[in-house]
Amino acid sequence: xxxxxxxxxxxxxxxxxxxxxxxxxxxxxxxxxxxxxxxxxxxxxxxxxxxxxxxxxxxxxxxxxxxxxxxxxxxxxxxxxxxxxxxxxxxxxxxxxxxxxxxxxxxxxxxxxxxxxxxxxxxxxxxxxxxxxxxxxxxxxxxxxxxx
Numbered sequence: 506x507x508x509x510x511x512x513x514x515x516x517x518x519x520x521x522x523x524x525x526x527x528x529x530x531x532x533x534x535x536x537x538x539x540x541x542x543x544x545x546x547x548x549x550x551x552x553x554x555x556x557x558x559x560x561x562x563x564x565x566x567x568x569x570x571x572x573x574x575x576x577x578x579x580x581x582x583x584x585x586x587x588x589x590x591x592x593x594x595x596x597x598x599x600x601x602x603x604x605x606x607x608x609x610x611x612x613x614x615x616x617x618x619x620x621x622x623x624x625x626x627x628x629x630x631x632x633x634x635x636x637x638x639x640x641x642x643x644x645x646x647x648x649x650x651x652x653x
Contacts, residue, residue, distance in 0.1 A: 514589055517587070517589055517594065517627075517632065518587040518589065520631060520632050521585075521587045521594055521596050521625055521632050522585040522587065522596075522598075524543050524596075524623075524625070524632060524633075524634060525582050525585050525596060525598045525621065525623070526582050526585075527539065527542075527543060528540070528543055528580070528582070528621075528634075529579075529580030529581065529582045529600070531543065532568055532572060532578065532580055533577075533578050533579055533580055535569075535572065535573065537565055537568075537569070540564075540565060540568065541561060541565065542630075543633065543634055544561045544564060544633055544634045544635075544637075545561070545626060545628065545633045545634070545635050546560065546561050547560060547561075547635075548560070548561050548564060548633070548634055548635055548636065548637070549635075549636045549637075550563075550564045550567070550636070550637045550638075550639075551636075551637070551638045551639065552567060552571075552639045553617075553639055553641055555567060555571070564637075571651065574606065574652075575604055575605060575606050575650070575651075576605045576606050576607045576613070577603075577605040578602060578603060578604050578605070579602070579603045580600055580601075580602045580603075581600065581601045581602070581603075582598050582599070582600050582621075583598065583599045583600075583601075584597075584598055584599040585597075585598040586598070592626060592627040593624070593625065593626055593627075594624075594625040594626075594627075594632065595622070595623065595624055595625070596621075596622075596623045596625060597620060597621070597622050597623070598620065598621050598623075599618070599619070599620055600617075600618065600619055600620070600621060600639075601616060601617075601618045602616065602617045602618070603615075603616050604616070604617070604650050604651050605650065606650045606651075609647060609649050609650050610649065611647045611649055612646060612647035612649075612650070613647070613650065614646045614647065614650060615644065615645075615646040615647050615648055615649075615650035615651050615653075616644060616645045616646050617641060617644045617651075618641070618642050618643050618644065619639055619640050619641040619642045619643075620639075620640045620642060621637055621638070621639055621640075622637075622638045622640065623635075623636065623637050623638075624636040
């Protein structure tokens with residue numbers, strides 16, 4: 506691998522890690538334009554036991570329905586690992602998502618911790634998520650906060 510190839514790989518990994526972090530900021534800020542910039546138009550997402558999302562608009566709609574009723578959320582992203590394969594990549598990262606809905610009987614807080622497993626593609630506009638899967642690892646607090 507040449508120095509240029511190594512530098513390009515580092516740049517690609519950095520850009521993909523940024524996508525993981527920007528996802529948390531976009532959903533917590535309810536910034537749907539920022540969220541759209543992270544996915545391909547034909548992306549799929551699988552969020553726990555929610556219906557599968559096929560196409561970016563279904564992903565946004567699912568996020569809106571799940572998050573808009575909440576008082577606040579905070580998605581903390583860490584341990585991003587990226588595997589490159591030309592113009593395709595896989596990434597895995599941990600998340601800990603705090604959900605708050607003030608006034609919920611039984612408590613205002615619910616935390617979901619888990620892992621995002623992503624398939625990404627290089628586009629003319631940079632790397633984009635083509636598929637996202639959320640795997641739960643543990644949760645704590647009041648599931649009624651998220652309507653469970």
